[in-house]
Amino acid sequence: MDHFPVFMAVAGRRIVLSGGGDAAMAKLRLIMKTTAHVSVFAEDASPEIQGWAAEGKLTLVNRAVEPGDAMCAVLFYAANEDDAEDARVAAIAHADGAKVNIVDNLADSQFITPAIVDRDPVVVAIGTEGAAPVVARKVKADIEAQLPVSLGVLARIGKTFRSAVEVLPMGAKRRTFWSDFYFNAGPKAVESVGQSAVIPTLEALLDKHIMATEKAGHVDLVGAGPGDPELLTLKARNALDKADVVIHDRLVTPEILELARREAVIIDAGKTGFGPAMAQGDIDALIVEHALKGHHVVRLKAGDPTVFGRLDEEIDACDAAGISWRVVPGITAASAAVANIGQSLTKRNRNSSVRFITGHDTKGYADHDWRALAQNGEVAAIYMGKKSARFIQGRLLMHGADPATPVTIIENVSRTDQQIIATTLSDLEPTLTRANLRGPAITFYGLAPRAAMDAADTLPLEEFA
Incomplete structure (x- = not known):
């Protein structure tokens, strides 16, 4: 933000405006809604401004601004509709210590006046930093209709x-x-x-x-999607808006956490593969502890909580404590990732099923039906597969998989730093090691990026040779 939104205290203080035409009247209609002492300096003020002065709504001085006229003013508006005169009076106001707004001159203004929804004392200010006034008016109209x-x-x-x-x-x-x-x-x-x-x-x-009978707390087990806030479901967004406590995993992006209610307690219960992690039992206890206090708890998981999300254990903990719960599904990483390479998870005459598998589980590397997966045309979305890539590669080749089978790795799915790496099963390792990926990644076995994809978005094997 280039402009930090604040509400200025103006009750009983001075607001000074220079100008007497249409621009001045537009500003005055808003300024006169305040309880400030309003002074207008204009050699030729419009009849409307003269009428407001006669009604005692403002003080009108029939001359141009001179040094000292803006003394003790909290705000000053230059609305002369003349660039030279606006620059002159703005310099005077600066010297007198006032904050200055030059109408229709964003670059030289110290503050801007937003579009306002007035339900005094409830006031909603909408600003676009001068970039899109039409958007501000639309947002204003929408809010007006809701309040x-x-x-x-x-x-x-x-x-x-x-x-x-x-x-x-x-x-x-x-x-x-x-x-x-x-x-x-x-x-x-x-x-x-x-x-x-x-x-x-x-x-x-x-x-x-x-x-009213004291209500027990409630737990929403919410999927945050792969990272892009625009992929968050409306139901998930509403849950965050109501949450007293948000318990999130490490892959939930800061942009999504920003959507939580400001007063909510945010707790990081992150797990790191093969690294530091909060025990699942401790997470279950944390969820129950806050819900028993009557709080609305959101357990926020990246992707979809029903896909490798330890969902059943957390539901069981809620049931054991007599706490109500709801599952709010999210867009799983595989769905977002396959869309980003221009493919589909299933295709007529290629594969009628797709496997979602994990590279490792609580016991180490996860074993699967490698013989079935090694058949031509099979497709799998492999979660948590970076560290287990060599293990997976070896098992598939050992069971007869074609070494030329396409493999695509997508790091940081849907985020601004997303990276797509196209390779083959035979080259899966050492490609992944050379890529030195730091973010979460999903691996597609049996899928390559569509040829029409922008080449700049996809890094081939040679990039890491």
């Missing part, structure tokens, strides 16, 4: 009631109360009776939530 018109009134009254609600425990129970008030009971009360019904509604709603 109840009465939200501002409800927020002002709700603020006075916050201390009473502290009787509810922090976390999900208190959030549920406020959500019920702002988006259900409150708007209905205002619509049917008016503002006078809000306080009685709050009191009745609080009694209802106090008397």
